[in-house]
Every structure is written in C-alpha cells, then in structure tokens.
Amino acid sequence: MRHVTDKRADAVDTATGEDGPPALPATSWAVLGLLSFGEELSGYDLKKWSDWSLRLFYWSPSFSQIYGELKRLEKVGYLSSRMVAQETGNRDKRVYVITDAGLAAVRHWAREAPVEPPVLKHGVMLRMWLGHLLEADRMRDVLGRHREYAETMRQRAEGDAEETFGEEAWAYPALVMKWSERYYAAERDLADAMLADLAERDRRLP
16 A cells, blocks of 8 residues: 555645745655765665655655656756766766755755645545445455555564664654654554454444
8 A cells, every 4th residue: 555656746845935945846855855964875875765764654766756856956956976986897876965055955945845734545545435345355355454564564664763773864764764663553553443343333234
C-alpha cells in the first residue's frame, strides 16, 4: 500500500513568496535537503539515501527524477558538481555538493513554506469502503496483508532509527524515523481494529 503516489511530489510545495527562492517542485526540495547535510553525493548515493530515509515517511524519487532535479538545481545555482575519477575500468562519476545559495534556499523553504495537511490516498481504506463488493474472507485477506506491510515498515523504521541515534548530523532524521515507527505501528493497530470490527459485524448478521 502506498498512501501517496510518487507523482504527488512534483505537484506540491511549488509556491514561494516574491522574496523567497524560485518556485520548485517538492522533489527539488527533497533532493536539495539530502545534500544539505554537507556530503558530496552522486545520483546513485542520493537514491540510496532517499530509499533509506525519505521512503519511510514521504516517498522515494526514481533515478530519472533525481537526475532531472540535479540538472534543475545546478542550473539555478543551488548545486555545483564535478567529475571524480574511478578505479580502472569504471566510468568516472559526477558528484554534487550544495552551494551557499542552495543551503539558504532550502533553509528558507523549511522555515517559511506553508504547513499543508498530509494527502491521504489509502488504497486499503478505499477497498474496505467497497466492502459490499467483496467477500468477507477477501476483506480479511487484504487487511492482513496491510497489517504485515505496516509491521515490516515499523521494524525497518525502528532499526534505522537505532542505527542513526548518536550521529549528531542525523539527529533530526533519527527523530523523524521514530515518528515513522509510531505511524506504522498505528497503521498496524488500525488494521487489527478493523479486523475486530469485521468480526463484530459478522456476529451481528442474521
């Protein structure tokens, strides 16, 4: 289950004030945010970092999205890049680093962007809403799979948070991973509650 599709990230957070940074999609701010921790990263590194952290609570951009945003951000002066020689037989790779202007822009966005309500597109809830078209066993199967997914993600968030605590540079991402852990625990518990509701409904049927 994915609450929000990947395409959503390109459709929000584009508005800025006249004195703020240029209008950019949320994907840009996510990529710029990954670089704001000060590391010099390749596109592959950015994908790996987003899969590790952003995916737990937002979404993970595809390689094509990442490279598209890197070109956009370098064009507006928020990133700089250079080629790094690799071992014999491997292609040189391009690595990116945030500029002072880019750091100022992402700081401004983080501080001043409007606080928007989360967008919920819960596929499992939609299928439960259509329960009159499903057999009871099928509804329980869907909920069981969702519960399994939520618990898997909860465990992943818990493990990543434990690995990150103690690293000062990742103090706030570690706290967000704890938030993610609690979120997936809540999704797991909500699935259990829905299963209990279905069982109660079955008992009340003639």
